[in-house]
Amino acid sequence: MLNIAIIPGTSRPQALNPQIVNWVEQQLASNGDVRAEVVDFGSFDLPLLDEVIPAGAKMYANDHTKAWGAKLEEFDAFIFVTPEYNHSISGSLKNALDFVATEFNHKVAGIVNYGADKGVxxxxxLRHILANYKLAVVRxxxxxxxxxxxxxxxxxxTEVSTAPFASMVDDIVAWGEALxxxxxxxAEEQAA
Structure with missing residues (x-):
């Protein structure tokens, strides 16, 4: 079974995001190939990036970073539910991503996006940012x-908007198992 974290893409109060996150969680609940959990970076009390050493070294000094990284380590895959703010992702999501790195390596992600122009x-x-983590993003x-x-x-x-979700999840499962x-x-190579 593939463990998927659903990552809300904003910490903005009164946002539409929780409704869409809930929809994603409901869609995954009936899929016997996955176990999904909402992982909200807001619950980790991450300040503006305050780690001295770059995340790729995984030498975290702060407890909030250690907790955030440890939680992400639990998952094989991620679905990011992101709004579009000023033609990009939210600053809070970018900040949360900047705290970590290797926790995403050789895993898979899907994106659910929304906005005035569908958040494309x-x-x-987000695809460009995630590629830096060696995180495969399905099409x-x-x-x-x-x-x-x-x-x-x-x-x-609408049905037209929801249609790609099923094939996205199918690819996440296939790629997730392969990765x-x-x-x-x-891990075996490092142990040797």
């Missing part, structure tokens, strides 16, 4: 418009 620019920016993504998939402040996705063997081979 945020998704593209398909679910993209939602705040004009057609939201009614009176309530997330009400487990890559991580296992790397």
């Amino acid at each position: 620019r945020a998704a593209e920016h 398909d993504q679910a993209s939602f418009s705040i004009f057609t998939d939201v009614a009176d402040g309530t997330f009400a996705p 487990k063997s890559v991580r296992e081979a790397g």
